[in-house]
Amino acid sequence: MNRKFLLVALVISGFVVYLSGCSKESEDKLSGSTTCDTTKVSYAQQIVPILQNNCYTCHGGANPSTGIRLDTYANLQVFANNGFLSAAVEHTGTVTPMPYGLPQLPTCEVNTIAAWVNQGALNN
């Protein structure tokens, strides 16, 4: 009788541990995917790497094929201030969606660019 009770208790506690392990894991996954700090976006540390990886191939160099150069702060600032940069990466408005012919950037990168623009598109 006692043994049976112990066995049942063991099975139940094992199951509880198993379940809480699962929910812990999914919590970790969730918090991992929502870690996107846009409170104070840095041009040099956050914006440049995103554009380097996704935009400079077409919008960089002395003679960009599209005539739109985004690899200097001064040039990028123009498109940040006229709203084209945010609209292009957010796929909103009448601006051609960017990156051109490619899937939209990950949500965190889109939000980071939009936040940088909203924070004044600083050269920080």
Ligand code: HEC
């Ligand atoms: C494969 C080449 C390519 C890539 C990569 C690319 N663009 Fe473009 N981009 C273009 C072309 C071509 C145009 C002109 C589109 C048009 O006139 O319809 C353009 C236009 C733009 C414009 C002006 C939009 C308008 O409607 O006037 C902005 C802003 C822009 N790109 C930003 C970006 C940003 C930011 C990235 C990276 C996230 C990016 N582009 C990646 C080719 C590219």
